[in-house]
Amino acid sequence: MATSSKNFVLITPSASEEVKKLLAQETQPDAGLRLGVKGGGCSGLSYDLSFTGPEAKDTVIEFDGFSVYMDPKSMIYLKGMQLDFQGGLNGKGFVFSNPNATFTCGCGESFSV
Secondary structure (H helix, E strand, O other), X not given: OEEOOOOXXXXXXXXXXXXXXXXXXXXXXXXXXXXXXXXXXXOOEEEEEEEEOOOOOOEEEEXXXXXXXXXXXXXXXXXXXXXXXXXXXXXXXXXXXOOOOOEEOOOXXXXXX
């Protein structure tokens, strides 16, 4: 299912630039950014960020020069999420800000609802 809605998740300009830089190194022609959620982590759920092609039941959101793929189960937890990228000496890399999370662990990579 393709959609043009960028309001489902927000990808900041710094995250978008980093995604485009990393995707330029991918060899898979239809590779895009996969945003997902999986069980695990110290808070119960953890974010899954990878570069893959689309799967059959994915929702596809077109951003500035790349596609974002999300499976239906993950979308429940990702609605309204913001993905940022913080670089520099003390940078954390990709940073998730999720309004659905009731608790986030110290590392920022896992959460609970």
